[in-house]
Amino acid sequence: MKAIYGLYPDGQAAQQAVNRLRAAGFADREITVLSPQPMEDYEFGQRDKATWMWWIACGGGVVGMATAFGLTWLTETSWPINVGGLPIVAWWPNLIILFELTMLGAIVATVATLAVTARLGRSGGLYDPAVSDGKILVGIEHPPDAAISDLETALGAVRHALVKTI
């Protein structure tokens, strides 16, 4: 068996299912929860909230700023051209390039972090198209054979549960 899971109509039922799986001895990292929208009003929706994304975005901004600094300073000093009496390395206009590339660096770093940490672009894993209809999936992937009947009982004990095995 690859997985056993229940489909629930609302967050409250899903939370009960998660609680029952915990009571059956499963750790949070073993429990898969899939929802059609963020479920931050429920405890299970608060899982995996900690992230370094803000710091990585700042780091991306610093890299962008350093790139802009290098691009403007190196090129202006390597190929100096007098433009209207402005200094060869003119900081006021260079600040514009610095600003734009800083923000671009932060944006790109944010999206890259999202793609990596949210595992975007990787297929596989437990899924049921009913999630798109508003159902919340709670289940266990690769459950031990000995635990299957306990799992069916735990997942099915919640109201309006639809338990499936694949």
Added chain:
Amino acid sequence: MDSTTPQVAHSTSGLPPDQRITSDLLRPLMQTSWRFYLLVAVFGGIVLTALVAWMSQITRGFGITGIRWPVYWGFYVTSFVFWIGISHAGTLISAILRLVNAGWRRPVTRCAEVITVFALMIGAMFPIIHLGRPWLAFWLFPYPSERMIWPNFRSPLVWDFFAINTYLTGSVLFLFLPMIPDFAVVRDKSTGVRQRIYRVLALGWRGTPKQWHRLETAMQIMAIAIIPVAVSVHTIVSFDFSMAPVPMWQSTIFGPYFVAGAIFSGIAALLIAMAVLRRFLHLEHYLHPVHFENLGKLLLMMALLWGYFVFNERLVTYYGNKPAEMAVFWRTQRESFAPLYWTMVICNFALPLVLMGIRRFRTITGCVIASCGVVIGMWLERFLIIVPSLGHKYLPYSYGIYRPQPVEILIAGATFAAMTLLYVLFAKFVPIISIWELKAGEHVPATLIPPATEEHPLGELHL
């Protein structure tokens, strides 16, 4: 039917909220009517005609346009500034509404973000259209040329390159990221080739708590980053003018003046787009009169701000009393450009002030009329900044007139058709309202739902 009553004119109203939302918002993707093909044919035809006109301009030369000394910037640069301004509709407004967590933003954000991406693409084409040899446009890019000379970082045109590309990149990502969960919905609801395409676009989205947290954090960071970028873009576009010693251009107020005008025209474009979508895609259940009313209030505020900036600009010029500037001043106030100037004032100030200031007129129809006026007025504003000043500089030898020729009028006009065409195609292939965000709005805890009031009978809609 009362204009404030939500109208549900389709058969999905009996379904549970989640399924109703999915069904309603996927309907335009799954069903294609003859109207879609008609719209694509009409607007596609106009765009193709404009492409032929552009080819003609390239082969026959710039002589067929009205652009000649001393007015080298005409309809094309006017359209460039106008469309970059329109682009402020989306990402900036959406980012602000996301940051302040305005509940009523949910059906509005994607409609707005799409405008940004397409308006930027259209606007960014104009510097290329404005080139006699467009195949040399890459000279603007930062690379060492064969003479080992890099683009000059002290030129505002290079600043434009960086600002517009940063904003376009950020806006595309800002639009795309919240579409990923919706692509997953389309993937699950479709079959065959369509399913394969949306499977690729959904990037393996499943909807784990971790994915939702990362997506929301990313959107918060992007919103914070994109707001100053949006402000910088139109400030830098204003620098194209204010860095030049041309009468009435060298003004310290140009940066905020352009930004305010951009947001102003952007809100107007958003209101028009929302009204059209509501009408033709039957989204009455999602785009409520209260959304138009809220955006109408923003339009009113921006009209007042625009009037304040114009007053500042005019009064300072008047008291400065420099001959060259006063010549341009009077050309727009009471000479050859006066009809356009006063039309602009009526469209940008008087019309929105009356229609959005008096609550009785702040209906969907009122919003659309005011917005159409603002779009026309803001195009005229860009034109009146550029042409009267260039045609009347400091010495008489540099005086001249500009008469737009058919090729310019056609290309500038066709950009509106291009915008409509892109928008129609987008709405055909992507849910125009974010499904998951709307569903998230439906799941707000009961304590957060404001009560309905006499003034806002839609209080039950978690606004």
